[in-house]
Amino acid sequence: MNREFFKWMVSGDSRGILGINRRNIDYIYTGSSRKFFRLADRKLETKKILEKAGLPFPETLGIFTEFREIVDFETISGEWKNFVIKPDRGKMGSGIMVLGERSDSGFWDTDGNEIVHSKIRKRLGDIILGVYSNGLNDIAFIEERIYPHHFFSDLYPRGLSDIRIITYRKEPVMAMMRIPTGESGGRANLHQGGVGVAVEISSGLTYAASIKRGKIEKHPDTGAGLVGKKIPFFKDMLRMCGMLPDDIRLNYLGFDFAVDRERGPLILEINARPGLEIQNIGNAGLHGLLRERAGGAQ
């Protein structure tokens, strides 16, 4: 490996792999405007754009921007049930609270524990104070809960699996599916032990899966096979990726989709700085694919 590293150092040939430096210089800073990073970093702003473009997303039930609103949570929440609390600027699923049916003094969570109102108010307060967004003031919002399509709940019934599609100038370049595991605590984050499944862009078929860079064939908890499956609505998702209005000046994006049982594919988030781990999942260099498929920077 030393010799190879040296060769790489001398030649500068990254063999198509995209590193943080190049991602930032060639794909994020180039052709993008800072104003739009902010759009993508804020889920509520993203939703406004999606609405304009006629793209589907989970419906927002309520918004909490100030403390005094939290005090009235019990009144405001009225008849709500089966919803999710999210921070507007939270990263990697932090700060999210999923609530189910109503209980006597609060709600039941997805594991059947009772979450009392005071706990919910505390979470809303934390979000507003910026606990999940680096100490910056934030907004808490309430979103309808997504019930995953049976394709996903068959792979793993808890949490929410998602599909990440990387696009460059509206062209899809690489895709993967992320599935929670018992170890990842219901989150689909790869570094917390979620499963990463590579998805072929042309066919929507899965072709490789891994957990923390170890190759696997089956989901560790359910034993469901992960390779050679066809992602439902994949074509629709690819089409949606190209539907952002042209005045959004962001070339390089990561779209996160979830597929609801009734509503079909919904856009959860648009990421203006999507991570690079997808290269390990798909065992391919993003830079090479970007050049090949979307006329990326040479």
Add this chain to the structure above:
Amino acid sequence: MRRWASISVLLIALTLVIILWKIYYLDYDPFDVIPEKGYKLTLEVITKNIRNRSVEIATYVPQDSTKQQVYREESISDAFRFKVMKVNGNKQAQWRGENISGVNKIKYISRIKSARIRFLFSNETVAREDYPESLQNYLKNTDLIQINSLLIKNKLKELTRDKYSLYEKIRAIHNFVVKDIRYVNFSGGLDAESTLQLLEASCNGKSRLYVAMVRLLGVPARVVGGVILNRSPKKTTHQWVEVYINGHWVPFCPTNNYFAELPLRYILLYYGDEVLFKHSSQVGFTYRFSFEKVNIPKAGLSLKYRDMPVNIFAVLSNFEKFNISLNILIYLLMLPLGALVSVILRNIIGFQTFGIFLPILVASALRGTGILLGLAVFTGIIVLVYVINFLVTKLELLYHPKMSILLSGVILSILVLFLTGINFKNYDLINVVFFPVAIIAITVNRVMAIVEEEGSMKLLVVTLNTLVVIVICFYFMNSTFLQLSMLSFPELIILLVGLNILIGRWSGIRFTEFIRFYPVFQKEGRDE
């Protein structure tokens, strides 16, 4: 050429032009700013006293001479009052304390610029016939330097037979005392006559015999004492000889064979056949010397370059005027360099740290606390924040009060360490208060951000990465060569900006990414 590349080349070229202009057109000597080598000499005295009583301690401390210049001195002691007195031409430090009991520590630190000295002394050197009244004392017989001794007189006659010049005579005495008096290391002294009888002595017997013989030639001579800075710490002091030749006190060391010269590492503490320490009786008393090499700025530079248009010395002289040490200027100049190192480690190697500035701020703070204590304090803060956060999590506090509690906890711990240092007389531990509070606050904030968002594992990784980056930055920022370069040519900061532009446009793979994506790298290699 791309715009960024042109700007970068322009800035680097500009720096080189300024440097060359300063050297060739302004006649700027880069070596002028090079600080002189000096020593930070530390004397530690520990006293033990069972009963409450007053204790007095006195010792000679370095003063200015042809060979050495004292730049700065300080005394640290909580139990004693301190003053410096001139006693018989020597500088005596005196500590006095009432109701002293238990173990007490005194620290005396002196920054000394020392030089190697060498006197021209040869056959052509003419000896004077008479000496002024003030030097008569250095020609006299004393209890320990017995110039009336027949034994010494006869030996001198034998040694200086057919020697005519002063040089030859002193050479003969020197060779005899160096070679024929065997060096033995015993504590306590020997007088001149006994030394000659035994033909063996330590530095002090040798010096007394040497002085006795030179005085017999009718030339003023004296024993002087000091310390040789060859290893640290040390308890032994040293004595050697000075002879008054042609209006100068010329040094000779019969123990280590220095003839009319002395190396850098000899530090003079007193003139005359004195005892270094005096202290009240019935007091347990131990001492040790320790030293480290330091840079001390040259004096008078500010005047030389005062009227120059681009004048770093003006900055330097203003620093001196307000008694701000050169270290602060160095500290400021080294920050941009440290930032560049930190950037390289991040963007080219791929270290993940608590921000880009925290490592270099901590690296600068290490100068005040010492590297090991500083790193320990930094790591301690992180551990403490983690533990306190874990403990208060159950209280479900709001974010800001929790941060405030964390900071209070860290400050409290630092005070406890400080008081422990005071109580156990551990002066190193006391340095913990020199760890800047601003850095502590930033650290608390950064650590919490990572704990909340990315978990303990990430915190561990980032902490280790940060420690490595701190140490590397510390060595760069403390490199004498780099410090001197920045000090002579502060316009190098422009060059650093140029280099940062280059790194800012470098789109290569980071070393850690090479490891992270190694399987992909291999596979893509096979496909080609």
